[in-house]
């Protein structure tokens with residue numbers, strides 16, 4: 001089936017199919033065309049559909065080409081008029097011919113549609129259409145993290161953003177159309193720019209010099225504040241890699257000139273498919289030297305007492321969560337279909353097809369909302385009870401992960417974050433962790449507000465006192481953000497934990513016990529550390545290149561990266577591009593396999 005038929009199928013699926021555009025595409029296993037190409041075509045066609053509908057209706061295309069469905073016509077005319085490469089079919093293909101036969105008429109109608117909108121050029125029309133399409137989302141700026149591994153904020157202000165007008169508040173960025181820019185006051189190297197600007201078309205974006213990352217999503221790495229004296233860093237749940245590359249940039253920025261970086265960022269990602277996205281992002285961001293990735297590795301299976309991690313002083317935990325803080329998560333984009341000749345005008349599909357299960361055939365609307373977590377995993381939540389059960393499962397996994405992080409012998413700083421607004425996944429996990437035996441044994445405490453890095457100490461939105469069991473120190477220490485509160489960020493939560501650590505291997509009561517080969521077999525608490533099948537020892541060392549173990553040929557990774565180039569014509573932002581594989585299931589579904597080693 002062609003790209004156009006597959007995309008039409010996705011867009012014509014009834015609301016009962018459930019899911020938003022992303023989950024419908026990336027959750028589908030049997031697509032022949034590249035998922036990101038289908039996604040970009042579908043999204044751009046929806047965006048342009050008010051104009052394309054006019055062009056198709058006024059040119060009588062569907063009267064002349066009876067075999068074309070309205071959706072197929074929209075998709076083909078989109079590419080014919082707006083894609084640099086035109087229709088992605090051989091010149092002799094019937095579908096392509098059915099559009100190109102009407103070349104003159106379609107082009108003329110497109111010009112008329114542009115002039116009716118008083119747009120002086122196609123570029124001006126594109127800006128107008130993008131702003132209209134963004135609708136409510138236009139209240140959110142585009143957050144752009146300047147990647148210190150590749151460039152500086154000064155360079156970017158003088159090049160990529162040279163034509164922007166600098167404003168003093170984030171609200172001004174979205175208040176009126178145009179090109180506005182705000183240098184964030186809380187997070188270093190972060191900019192907010194007008195959402196209609198097509199940053200994905202810039203060299204800075206394509207080269208990884210700038211990364212699209214919501215402001216709140218920059219909180220964890222900044223709060224963790226890894227310094228050279230903190231040793232190595234772990235990112236336990238890494239894909240698609242926004243925070244991993246942010247960590248690497250912070251580590252890099254602290255290496256004195258002419259000195260080598262001695263720190264390593266270890267990045268774990270349980271889902272092998274998402275791990276490939278992580279790899280692409282790490283490479284593009286120039287973070288490969290500092291980062292060591294372990295593909296398909298469950299962080300819970302990592303032995304904290306392995307020698308490889310003896311120098312790990314910081315851990316960032318950003319586990320799977322309900323994703324309830326994500327902006328625009330629940331919606332399918334509106335699409336305006338051309339009229340079918342000889343029929344009554346079809347009413348336009350509702351502009352916000354809310355994610356409810358409805359049974360259009362029977363006329364019954366069963367209204368069963370679907371919860372999509374931040375990995376794209378879908379759960380039907382038809383009652384409060386089901387939501388509670390889902391949150392309970394997520395929070396128990398999140399707590400397990402946090403308690404596992406507490407076990408790293410040299411660790412002295414941890415951040416825990418979610419893009420959820422639910423207290424069960426946030427303050428409640430923090431409280432349970434603080435009250436745990438391991439926290440008490442190892443001396444973990446909350447990172448109090450006054451101890452936090454300046455930007456986050458000054459960030460005004462804090463944890464909920466009720467959710468923190470009225471512990472005001474914990475509530476103040478927790479950092480939150482809410483969508484729709486005018487600050488232009490997504491809903492997010494982060495808290496930090498700290499403890500004092502004596503010099504390496506002095507954790508707890510005494511030194512480690514090693515076997516003849518030097519391997520640690522008992523930790524400082526006298527507990528055995530080696531379990532067969534766990535940790536790097538089980539495969540004879542942690543530095544093994546693991547691609548072949550997964551049947552992954554490095555060349556294939558390159559090939560896929562090249563395939564993705566095809567979507568350059570479309571506006572696909574990094575969250576979209578990076579979140580290529582939202583189809584994984586995130587919890588409790590892994591083969592309790594073994595250590596896969598790090599990619600070198």
Ligand SMILES: C[S@@+](CC[C@H](N)C(=O)[O-])C[C@H]1O[C@@H](n2cnc3c(N)ncnc32)[C@H](O)[C@@H]1O
Nearest residue numbers: 237238239240241242243270271298299318320
């Ligand atoms: C919220 S996303 C991480 C986003 C990432 N930190 C970023 O900023 O780009 C959670 C990720 O954790 C992965 N994950 C879930 N459980 C895991 C585990 N036990 N070990 C390693 N990765 C895990 C999921 O597959 C998912 O990719």
